[in-house]
């Protein structure tokens with residue numbers, strides 16, 4: 096077991112949330128933070144407190160509730176940002192202020208319309224201000240991989256002298272390649288005289304598909320903090336996928352000779368939760384967490400794995416918490432069996448939650464007869480959606496008639512906020528269109544459907560269908576998710592979920608003056 100550790104800095108809630116189309120509510124961010132805590136990340140970047148009241152509130156809530164990891168808030172190198180960051184995290188058990196400023200000529204000249212000397216002074220002044228509040232201060236030169244190296248050395252030396260305890264070399268535009276990045280990290284270690292007084296961190300974007308490789312090259316060169324997002328979420332092509340970095344370090348101790356504080360068995364669950372909450376699917380061939388990551392199609396490979404797993408498998412799927420597709424429970428299983436299986440999958444429920452989940456499980460077992468771990472994970476994610484989005488309107492009934500010579504017609508019954516049921520019907524171009532039009536006749540909230548996706552949660556004709564939609568209203572996007580063995584019902588549930596979010600909205604989506612990096 097290597098003694099030296101690499102700190103894992105998760106920025107799913109900050110850089111990840113900057114992915115186009117993601118807008119998380121505070122309860123959703125809290126739920127992801129709790130899971131990141133279980134995963135064992137060292138630092139959670141909870142948001143960018145000065146960017147909006149919604150972000151401030153989320154950072155503050157996470158700082159209050161999630162006590163083990165360091166909780167960081169991002170801030171530009173302007174004093175009011177630093178003050179806002181501190182106000183949001185000051186109740187954290189282990190607060191960190193993370194300040195950043197552009198360091199490359201192109202960004203200093205054209206984006207900041209400033210000059211290198213002024214930028215250096217702003218960087219030092221902000222680190223000094225942050226240091227007045229808290230010991231743990233991180234500084235990031237933005238676009239560090241396109242920054243003049245001599246300027247970078249001077250800047251790093253100055254901010255460390257001003258009190259920065261972590262310096263983070265950001266490949267903001269995903270420009271570098273592993274050999275070059277390795278070299279830059281080595282040069283920084285050799286030419287910044289006080290570099291041993293700070294943790295050297297890296298933050299890589301994936302524009303050329305090299306963010307994970309670049310991060311790992313930096314680890315071999317001596318970086319001891321790596322930043323990234325679950326499932327590789329993030330601006331543009333995303334940030335480095337943390338689960339890939341972690342599993343590379345775990346799988347090749349012979350190369351990296353460092354460890355992490357991560358409980359790798361929480362990786363799959365974390366990935367699922369983030370995908371579920373953001374509505375960003377994980378591609379099937381994605382390393383570590385994609386549906387095919389541990390699936391062997393070729394006969395030769397299957398034969399090898401059956402004889403000896405490591406012939407074709409470099410990681411044990413159980414080591415990342417992969418649920419088996421073995422059929423674990425059925426129609427006759429009781430509450431105790433359900434509870435114990437869910438506990439093995441990492442879910443602990445109180446009696447009320449168990450009773451509620453048991454009802455849903457019985458419904459599913461009636462339809463499917465046999466229920467696998469993957470079905471249980473899907474059930475839990477459906478339950479979470481119900482808890483997170485208050486169901487102002489409830490779908491009580493949906494019925495569709497359609498076929499090759501029929502005009503698709505849907506009837507729906509919905510319970511409104513006053514508790515009264517309303518029934519209405521509509522025709523459409525297809526069954527889903529008919530259902531959505533019928534719902535619109537009852538819940539009159541103007542919106543545009545911009546995304547509609549159906550996935551099978553498990554294999555087989557009796558699979559649970561998972562529908563993800565996005566609707567837009569008032570320039571905001573609202574996610575809707577619904578699962579059922581009947582995909583029309585799942586589609587109706589997804590639409591109701593999105594409409595309920597829309598109705599309950601009022602929480603901050605960043606506007607055009609959003610200062611996010």
Ligand code: KIV
Nearest residue numbers: 195235237265267612
């Ligand atoms: O990509 C970037 O440069 C950033 C910084 C704020 C670290 O996200």
Ligand code: ZN
Nearest residue numbers: 110267298300
């Ligand atoms: Zn970034």
